[in-house]
Amino acid sequence: METAVWVALIAAAATISSAVIAKLAIGRDARNESTIASSAEPSNEIEILPQLQRKYGLSLRPTLNSVKFCQEGGRCFLCLVTRETVAGYLQNEIVKRDDLGFIADDRNPDGLYFSPTRSITENVRRLIEDLDDVSIINCTDLFTDEAAALVQEGTRAK
Numbered sequence: 653m654e655t656a657v658w659v660a661l662i663a664a665a666a667t668i669s670s671a672v673i674a675k676l677a678i679g680r681d682a683r684n685e686s687t688i689a690s691s692a693e694p695s696n697e698i699e700i701l702p703q704l705q706r707k708y709g710l711s712l713r714p715t716l717n718s719v720k721f722c723q724e725g726g727r728c729f730l731c732l733v734t735r736e737t738v739a740g741y742l743q744n745e746i747v748k749r750d751d752l753g754f755i756a757d758d759r760n761p762d763g764l765y766f767s768p769t770r771s772i773t774e775n776v777r778r779l780i781e782d783l784d785d786v787s788i789i790n791c792t793d794l795f796t797d798e799a800a801a802l803v804q805e806g807t808r809a810k
Contacts, residue, residue, distance in 0.1 A: 697722040697731065698772055703780050704794065711799035717745060719794065721776045728752045728766040728775055730792055748793070755791055 701719040704712060718733035729749045736744050757765035765783075766775045779788070789800045 696724045696772065698776050700776055700780065707780060708795070708799075711795050713794060713796055716794065721772060721779060722749065723768055723772045723775065726768045728764075728768055730779075732793060750792070752791070755787075 697720045699718060699720050701716060704719055713734070715734040715736060716732065717735045718731070720731040722729040722731045729751055732748045732750070734746045734748070736746065738744055752766045753764060755765040756763055757767075760767055762769060766778065783791075785803050789795050789803050795803075
């Protein structure tokens with residue numbers, strides 16, 4: 653190909669790229685002109701490990717690296733990232749997404765305790781503030797076996 657053709661192709665690609673970048677910069681998706689969520693709008697996932705650590709401290713599994721509440725596709729998930737050491741020097745991360753649809757709430761029209769029709773911040777608040785210790789231990793994989801056993805024993809003693 654001649655140099656002039658290459659220059660024309662590169663210039664056309666740069667123009668197209670600039671147009672796409674400009675549309676994204678003003679908050680528009682180049683495919684369908686719909687508004688892209690700004691950073692001021694709630695995300696579909698919220699990191700909650702710091703709040704859980706403040707509330708539960710050493711009762712949480714020490715291998716937890718991240719805990720996020722995720723809400724997408726009409727479902728609510730608890731997303732856990734744990735770390736394990738392999739061969740004394742490798743650090744593997746295991747990502748696990750638990751669907752929370754099995755936790756029921758008869759007071760909610762859809763029957764779900766964590767409803768995808770509710771805001772993600774309200775669902776996070778319900779997990780951290782409203783869900784009792786026995787339920788959160790039985791419904792999640794956040795706690796050490798020792799902490800879970802202590803809570804279960806305390807519940808049986810009542």
